[in-house]
Amino acid sequence: MGSTTPARALARASVVAVVAFAPALLPIAAGANSDTLSKQMYRLRVCESSDRYHINTGNGYYGAYQFNSSTWHGLGYRGRPDRATKNTQDAATVKLHDRRGWEPWPSCARKEHLH
Secondary structure, three states, X not given: OOOOOHHHHHHHHHHHHXXXXXXXXXXXXXXXXXXXXXXXXXXXHHHHHOOOOOOEOOOOEEOOOOEEHHHXXXXXXXXXXXXXXXXXXXXXXXXXHHHHOOOOXXXXXXXXXXX
């Protein structure tokens, strides 16, 4: 092992500091993105169903996000969305949003300025 110059010692210390603090920054960054999507999903729910997870108005769309049966089943879920838990409906919405963005909800996405 050779001797460490002041410049190398400073460089090592900088790397250690970044690595040590990086994990603390990750939840903030992830939380910021999650909060944004969470808030957008809330606005979507209010627009689609007045935030009612168990809604069935008889129009072929069900639950808080107004899924039709073919979309719901295509995402791998059974039964009807209005009979699923809040967490399941939220997870299905995230899954569909990851695949298709806001396109499945054109009216409310436009009204709520979701992009």
